[in-house]
Amino acid sequence: MVFAAPNDALSRAEGVLDTDPTPLHASVAHQVIGIWQRDWGDMRLALDHLRRARALAARADSAEREADVLATLGVALVHAGRTREGLTAFEQGVERGSGHTRARVLFRRAYSWWVLGHHREALDDVRRAIPVLRQADDVIWTARALTLRATVHLALGAVDRADADFTAAEALWDTTGQEHDKADAVESRGLAAFRSGDVPAALRLLDEAAERYAKLGTPTFMLTIRRCEVLMAAGLAPEALAEADAATAVLDGIGGQSTLRAELLLTAAKAARLAGDPGTAIARAAVAVRLFAGQRRTWWEAHAQLVLIDARLAAGRGSGRLVAEAVKVAERLSAFGAPAAPEGWLLAGRIALALDWAADAERYLEVAARSRRSGPPLARMTGWAARALWARATGSQRGVLEACRRGLDVLDAHRTTLGASELRARATAQGAELAALAQQASLQGGGPRQLLVWSERWRATALSTPPTRPPADPTLLSGLTAFRVIAARAEEARMEGRPVPALEREQRRLEREIRSRTLHIRGHAPGYGARFDVGLLLERLGDGRLVELAVLDGRVQVLLCGGGRVRRFAGGLLAEAEREAEFVQSALRRLAHPGGERRLPPAEEAGRRLEELLLGPAAARLGSGPVVVVPPARLHRVPWALLPSLRERVVSVSPSASGWLRAHATEPPPGGKHVLVRGPGLATGGAEVPEVAGRYGTPTVLEHDEARAPRVLTELDGAALAHIAAHGTFRADSPMFSALRMADGPLIVHDFERLARSPYRIILSSCDTARLASVGADELLGLVTALLPLGTAGVVASSAPVNDEAVVPLMLALHKGLSSGVSLAQALRDARAALPGDALHQATGWAFTAFGAA
Template identity: 85%
Template sequence: MVFAAPGDALARAEALLAAGPPPLHASVAHQVIGIWQRDWGDLRIALHHLRRARDLAARADSAEREGDVLGTLGVALVHAGRTRQGLAAFERGVVRTTGHTRARVLFRRAYAWWVLGHHREALEDVRRAIPVLRQENDVIWTARALTLRATVHLALGAVDRAEADFTAAEALWDTTGQEHDKADAVESRGLAAFRSGDIPAALRLLAEAEQRYARLGTPTFMLDIRRCEVLMAAGLAPEALAEADAAIGELDGIGGQSTRKAELLLTAARAARLAGDPHTATARAAVAVRLFAAQRRTWWETHARLVLIEARHAAGRASGRLVADAAAVAGKLAASGAPAAPEAWLLAGRIALDLGRTADAERHLARAARSRHSGPPLARLTGWAAQALRARAAGSSRGVLEACRRGLDVLDDHRMTLGASELRARATAQGAELAALAQRASLEHGGPRRLLVWSERWRATALSAPPTRPPADPELLGDLTAFREIAARAEEARSEGRPVPALEREQRRLEREIRARTLHLRGDAPGGGDRFDAARLLARLGETRLVELAVVDGRVHVLLCGQGRVRRFTAGLLAEAEAEAEHVQAGLRRLAHPGAEARLPLVEAAGRRLEELLLGEAAGQLGSGALVVVPPGRLHRVPWALLPSLRERVVSVSPSASSWLRARETEPPPGGGHVLVRGPGLASGGAEVPELAGHYSDPTVLDEEHARVPRVLRELDGAALAHIAAHGTFRNDSPLFSALRMSDGPLIVHDFERLARSPYRLILSCCDTARFASVGADELLGLVTALLPLGTAGVVAASAPVNDAAVVPLMLALHKGLGAGLSLAEALRDARAALPDDAVHRATGWAFTAFGAA
């Protein structure tokens, strides 16, 4: 009963003890309390009750009862880190029991072997237990044994065998009322989905298991560990670190299992390393190593040592000793059949390369490279990374590029199984090293065109296909509506000076629900999209020039495309350009308010420095026609119109050359209308909207109460041109909750992603609508980038705060140009020139950028 209704079982056991039962019955009650405390409470209390249960069974002169309790006690002792005592308890339990009871003790010992990382011993005990349990028609314990055997198979990388056992166990669980065991089975299926490379299914199954556990009121430390593993694979390492640390705190608070604490520490160490925090990773991994060693868990200790070495290497350490340590860890992992062995060989090879020990590096990398042809996607990616490093060490640029191509193809296929644009973007981080190796090889041994091709190979790939949308998901629609209402109420309360903590908590809960539903979506786009074709780009450019900024080893290289060729120029350091761009942003924020005119010369000087750092000598080779700028993700906040050589030009910005090509070839929707939207609370009142209404025949105008999210979305879908005047907010912590404020609450990126087709042209006359979060290898998440895969060919938006009053004449002039048949970039250039020549209006013009090609 303790795994069917844990709370009820605990209450009944305590009530039975209060009634003064005979020793045999009291032994059962103490055992139930011990199990409850072992798995969901304080291990010290658990051990007290289990020892009492053992003594009472001996007093009742029941060898079978005593042996059964010894099996439960053995598990508790192992979880407490007292491995030798735990194994001794199992040995006595096996001796004291026969038949059916012995099979249960063997199952528990198999579980303990799995906890300890002794997988072959675990499989042997399960092999002995299952036939007996089946013969006794013990459905519950047979299902448990099959679930455990499947979990051990997963630890050894045998996904197919695990799936077969999980399927058999699930059929048995359906015939029982063991709710906790059922939840555990769902959790295990989530782990199997993850091991096979299906991240959306893993997240969905783990979320379902969490709901089942919540109904039972039991902690979920093992599920926390597994979810953190999935989050790390999905590129969400900071979230995994926060979740692991929170679970450690909760476990310490209840005096929980020492074994789980060690596993959580290992998880936190992995997450910290992937999040770019090697010092935290080192600290967590070192403690995990000590705990695993004390618990005699060699398999786990070896994995913790791998993370410890990775963290030390990430912190800049490299030595012959570190190479030897990594190789020793790799050998132990390979001997135990652990799927992580190729990672360890790759690490040993990397460190050896850093030290110039090419012979050692070749030996280790060759072993890592064996994984490139089989296994789940990320394991194959490890193999191709090793193969690329081998080729680089051998001086074969062709070999480097071939390995990088094959590895990125694997990641392409994996990435397109992800339905959520956020996961697609973050997944690219797994290919960052391969992309960098290919760019470096192209720079050293190829021409500018080859560097262009490889710069495009892994740039803004999340935009190559629309995210998967669930248009008929009523729960998602309900969550979005509730989120909007709560956010609107919180905004109103803030404006009135009322407290909002309860509203903010509910808003955060709804954000988690919405995000979880989108992350669970599986991708339906085959392959990685169209391959970039430099010849096609050059043919489509015509008189236009395209400048793609490639960053290799921290240096900006300018690839100037046009007139049938690609030329390369060397510019400044990316880090210096990023710092200068932040200075410019600060200056534009000041200039948005009257009285800051003295800042104007400083901002203009910063623009000149930015031009030197980003364009170098290419600035004098741009010709006189239109220009498309393709910057790396980390330079998305540069106001390109501020650069001296670009101020009088027609300039548009695109996340990639491929994105520009797709936008250039996007046709306007037949019969698309004009939509003008005015949100609440603007200082100017959105004064341009009523005037613009007279510029178009029969436009749809939504303002005041009519500017509600459902109506706005309905009108935007398939529009030829949309203009939205509304307050914009950017969420760096969660970019897809960046929003435009409507009368009924925020219109967020998740709303836009439900459009069948976003507007062909979109003008956002509000602050911060062109801000993005740079994630993955070179990806951007934000409002503008969400629209580009959905049919929007061109967007005008601001990357900095703007003066509401100064926006009005800029927008009127912009629409005048569009009415004369100009593109967005052409109309924006002319609109800037038509503004008054004062600091506020000039800063307002610089803040707006044309994106895309319409």
């Protein structure tokens, strides 16, 4: 029962001991309690009960019973980090048992070999056990053995063999009532999906396993480790670090398995390194190395040393000694047949290159590059990164670009399997190095056109196709509705001064469920469309100019496109531009309130400094036509209209030149429906809406109780123009939950992604609606970027807090321009010019930006 209904088994075993049982029965009861404590409780108690179980088995004069207990004790000792004692217990168990019992002992020793990282020994033992278990018609233990063999195959990179064993085991589990084992089988299938590169399926299966474990009331430390591995592959390293650290704290609190503690620390170290926190990575990895060494788990120790060396390199500790350590680890991983071996050789090659050890670097990178031909996507990318680094070291620009192209193609193919736009965006971080190498090669040896092509190759790629539309999932739909209700209740309670902790906890729970369901969505796009065409861009620009800002080695490179050519100019340091942009945002916040006139001159001066840093000499060569700015993700909040050379121009912003071309080619929908929405709580009540309505004949106006999320979404779908006057909320911690406040609660980014086609043009007239989160390599998440891939050609939104009163005349002037037939960008330029000249109205105009090309 202990793996079918663990807590019931524990109660039954304790009940047996209360009845003055025979030594044989008492041995069984103590063994069950020992298993429960070993897997879900205190290891000290587990060892105490298992030793008593063995002594009682000896008193009962049952060799088979003693052999069985010795196997359970062996697993416990290994998990406690007492490897030598554990292996001795297994030897004794194999000697004492026979036939069927010995096969069960061999299975458990195979499991312990797997824990220790001795995969060949694990395969030998499990292969000896399976025929005997099958012959005895022991369905449960045969299924366990097949599951274990599949898991070992995965550790060795043999995904096809693992799939076959998982399938066979699953067919057997369906005939049993072993609920914990069934949950473990689902978890293992999630691991297999991950190893084959299917991240959405892995997350779905691991979440299903978590639900099964929750019903049984058992902790899920191994599941946490596997889920963290998937989160890291999906670009969610900070979340993986938080989950691993939380699980470690829980494990320490119950006195759990030392082996699991070491694995959780290794997982946390990997996550910290990927999250850009080498200090934490070093601290976690160093402890993990010591624990693995003490547990005699050399396979695991080598993996922890790999992370430790990588973190030390990131912290600036490269040296000849570190090269030697990296080579030693790479050799050990190769000897183990570990899939991580190419990472070790790549790391050794990086350090050698940094030290100008060319011959050594060539040797190490050549070995690492072998992984580019086969295996999971991330392993192949490791190989192409090694190839690109060596090509750069030998001065082969062509070789660098070819390796980068092939590596990014692998990642493109991987990202098409991801349906959620959040995963697509975050996964780009895995290609950042290849993209940077290609851009550096283009800067050094290619012309401005080539640099533009490579800048576009990895810019805002998550927006290049619409996210996979969420299926008609009743659970997801009910979750979105429940979230809206709870969020609305929490907001109402805050306004009335009532306590909200319980409502906030429920809101966070619903957010986790909604996000989990969306991350399960699998992508179906066959590719990312046609490659970027510089000639087409120059043709479509006409007399306009497009300014694309690329960042290489921390410095801005200005690519000015137009007039039939692409020119490059040097800009300033990105870090300085970011500081100026933050200063401007602070000034705009203060200018949104009356009496902030004294902040106006410093803001204008910051605009001049931003122009020098971001445009440099290109500012004087913008021509007289409209200007499209393509900034890097980290500069998305720059109010471009504040820059002197752009202040009187028609200016729009696009996440990429490719995105601008798509928006430019987007046709407005037939019918020309206009939708105007007024949400609750605005200081002016959305005063512009009634006046704007008169310009469009018979528009659909949603206000008061009609401005509820389901109705608003229905009307927005396929509209030609939408104007939404509603409070905007940006969620830096979870950008997909950035929202517009409707009568029934927040309308979030996940809601917009359910639209078949978002409005052709959309105006968001309230605060912070253009605020976005910079994620991945150069991607953005938020309201605006959710709309652009769904059919919206143009958006007007604010990147800063704005004064509701001052917004009204700006919006009226904006719609006056639109009704005369001009673009959103021109209408916004003209609307700014029509405003009063005081600081409040000027700041309001600067806070709004036109995105896209409509």
